[in-house]
Amino acid sequence: MKFEKEDLVKLYRNLVRTRAFDEAAVRWLAQGKLLAFYHPAQGGEAPGVGGCTFLRDDDIVYPHLRGHGLPHMIGKGISPKLYLAEHCGKATGAAGGMGGFHSVFPEKGALGAGGTIGSCFPVSVGWALAAKKNGRGQVVVCFFGDGSANRGTWHEAANMAALWKLPVVWVCENNGVAQFVPIEDAYPLEDLSNLASAFGMPAVVVDGQDVMAVAEAVTAAVERAREGKGPSFVECKTARFGPHGIGNPDKVHGKDRDPRQIEELKRRDPVALFRSRLLEQGVLTEEDAERISREAEAEVAETEAFIDQSPFPDDPGMLDRALYAE
Numbered sequence: 001m002k003f004e005k006e007d008l009v010k011l012y013r014n015l016v017r018t019r020a021f022d023e024a025a026v027r028w029l030a031q032g033k034l035l036a037f038y039h040p041a042q043g044g045e046a047p048g049v050g051g052c053t054f055l056r057d058d059d060i061v062y063p064h065l066r067g068h069g070l071p072h073m074i075g076k077g078i079s080p081k082l083y084l085a086e087h088c089g090k091a092t093g094a095a096g097g098m099g100g101f102h103s104v105f106p107e108k109g110a111l112g113a114g115g116t117i118g119s120c121f122p123v124s125v126g127w128a129l130a131a132k133k134n135g136r137g138q139v140v141v142c143f144f145g146d147g148s149a150n151r152g153t154w155h156e157a158a159n160m161a162a163l164w165k166l167p168v169v170w171v172c173e174n175n176g177v178a179q180f181v182p183i184e185d186a187y188p189l190e191d192l193s194n195l196a197s198a199f200g201m202p203a204v205v206v207d208g209q210d211v212m213a214v215a216e217a218v219t220a221a222v223e224r225a226r227e228g229k230g231p232s233f234v235e236c237k238t239a240r241f242g243p244h245g246i247g248n249p250d251k252v253h254g255k256d257r258d259p260r261q262i263e264e265l266k267r268r269d270p271v272a273l274f275r276s277r278l279l280e281q282g283v284l285t286e287e288d289a290e291r292i293s294r295e296a297e298a299e300v301a302e303t304e305a306f307i308d309q310s311p312f313p314d315d316p317g318m319l320d321r322a323l324y325a326e
């Protein structure tokens with residue numbers, strides 16, 4: 001796929017919107033507006049945004065937990081209003097306030113997600129098998145972290161996907177740490193993309209801070225899957241600027257992460273990097289970039305007002321109806 005100017009602007013806009021909504025989610029959690037907990041995406045937005053922005057509406061996405069899927073949902077064109085109202089437990093949310101952050105938008109290929117990391121693999125294989133059988137050319141894109149890749153479920157799912165040439169793309173968001181465990185303590189090789197070779201799947205390693213590199217790699221893998229050539233693996237080397245979850249200490253092995261290392265990571269901020277690139281290439285002017293930021297902030301403010309004005313669910317029969325079919 002050749003990316004036109006409007007594609008690049010869309011990619012940038014989705015990146016900026018993701019950052020703005022992620023910052024808002026952190027604020028809303030502190031205010032008690034967002035329910036339960038939050039695992040910010042800041043620093044790691046590019047794999048989800050780059051991997052989802054150019055998918056078809058009916059392609060299926062299994063989001064990674066960073067930003068509770070915000071990068072993926074925004075990339076997929078799902079309304080942050082419905083997504084975040086759901087996350088705030090409001091009746092106007094996509095699942096009437098019952099789904100929390102695992103909300104479902106079948107018309108946009110978001111069929112849900114699980115809180116158990118590594119459950120994404122067998123579930124995605126099931127979706128990909130259904131996609132292959134229905135013959136509509138849908139592709140499943142499954143996003144997961146380096147920690148998730150260490151679940152045994154990977155091996156069973158990867159084998160079946162490769163054996164049956166299922167239309168699935170595995171996108172690893174490798175930020176080098178799984179909660180408190182650094183990757184060096186969990187995997188013996190440098191690149192997790194090696195996990196693909198045992199199953200004969202093609203794999204690439206890309207700069208996960210470069211949203212364009214991610215978009216190109218995932219698009220190529222999706223096209224291959226759509227042509228019936230089976231699964232592939234895209235490893236994105238990315239970053240996590242903050243702690244694993246809000247309220248968690250930002251530690252590795254009981255020691256604070258080195259602030260110098262975090263500063264180093266922030267020097268490769270995916271939003272700033274893409275902004276500079278688009279300015280340099282003349283795709284955007286400073287005014288365009290400022291306007292996109294202002295529009296994202298306005299969308300956040302409008303979403304917040306929508307959530308504030310929305311009621312909590314007040315329908316005692318709702319749970320039964322959601323759980324059981326007639």
Ligand SMILES: Cc1ncc(C[n+]2csc(CCOP(=O)(O)OP(=O)(O)O)c2C)c(N)n1
Binds near residue numbers: 066116118173175179
């Ligand atoms: C099976 C299972 N074990 C542990 C957890 C708790 N947990 C949630 S996220 C996480 C770390 C995941 O690391 P990674 O996959 O690398 O993603 P990252 O958070 O780094 O983006 C852990 C241990 C869980 N949800 N499921």
